Amino acid sequence: MMSSKDSLAGDAHDAPPVIDFKWVDLPGLLALWLLAIIVFTQFFTRYVLNDSLAWTEEIARYVLILVAFLGAVTVSRKGTHIFLEFFYRYLSPALGRYLSMLMDVISAGFYGYLTITAVQLALKTRTKMASVEIPKSLLYWCVAVGLAAITVYSVIWLIRKYRQTPEELIEELERRALSEAME
Numbered sequence: 001m002m003s004s005k006d007s008l009a010g011d012a013h014d015a016p017p018v019i020d021f022k023w024v025d026l027p028g029l030l031a032l033w034l035l036a037i038i039v040f041t042q043f044f045t046r047y048v049l050n051d052s053l054a055w056t057e058e059i060a061r062y063v064l065i066l067v068a069f070l071g072a073v074t075v076s077r078k079g080t081h082i083f084l085e086f087f088y089r090y091l092s093p094a095l096g097r098y099l100s101m102l103m104d105v106i107s108a109g110f111y112g113y114l115t116i117t118a119v120q121l122a123l124k125t126r127t128k129m130a131s132v133e134i135p136k137s138l139l140y141w142c143v144a145v146g147l148a149a150i151t152v153y154s155v156i157w158l159i160r161k162y163r164q165t166p167e168e169l170i171e172e173l174e175r176r177a178l179s180e181a182m183e
Contacts, residue, residue: 024077024149027142028070035063055131062129062139069146076153080176081107088173093166100169101161108154111147118144 042056075081083103088096122140129136161169 025074028074031066031070035067058131066142069143073146073149076150079157093170097166097169104158111151115147118147
């Protein structure tokens with residue numbers, strides 16, 4: 001017979017990790033911190049020193065773009081992109097599974113197309129940023145890397161859904177929707 005201490009220890013091992021952080025999440029996190037530092041510097045120099053640094057506005061804009069695309073890698077890795085789970089509740093599990101897989105095929109294709117477009121744009125861009133001598137193509141290369149990672153994770157989720165039974169997939173979608181509603 002298991003004691004209450006053993007059952008608690010077993011529950012702790014079965015629980016998902018509190019922080020789900022992987023190495024691929026690091027660029028997005030670093031971009032977010034860099035953005036915070038740049039915006040603070042902009043605020044401090046403008047309102048405290050009354051002498052704004054010229055480069056902070058432009059660089060903050062570009063780093064915000066990086067936050068969006070590199071942060072989306074984390075969302076794709078976790079499979080927590082926004083979607084409408086409403087329709088899955090009223091469809092048969094088999095039809096819900098095919099609809100979910102179709103959405104992943106469309107998403108992976110779209111992200112793959114955007115990756116190719118970002119690479120083409122990076123190859124064609126020869127200008128530098130207005131306030132700093134940094135090539136704009138560097139920004140486009142970073143966006144292309146983020147989009148490529150999102151594409152890979154979209155394909156991974158598609159493969160996971162393909163391997164699941166329709167009932168397992170619908171149950172997982174329902175569980176995820178309920179856990180997000182409780183937060």
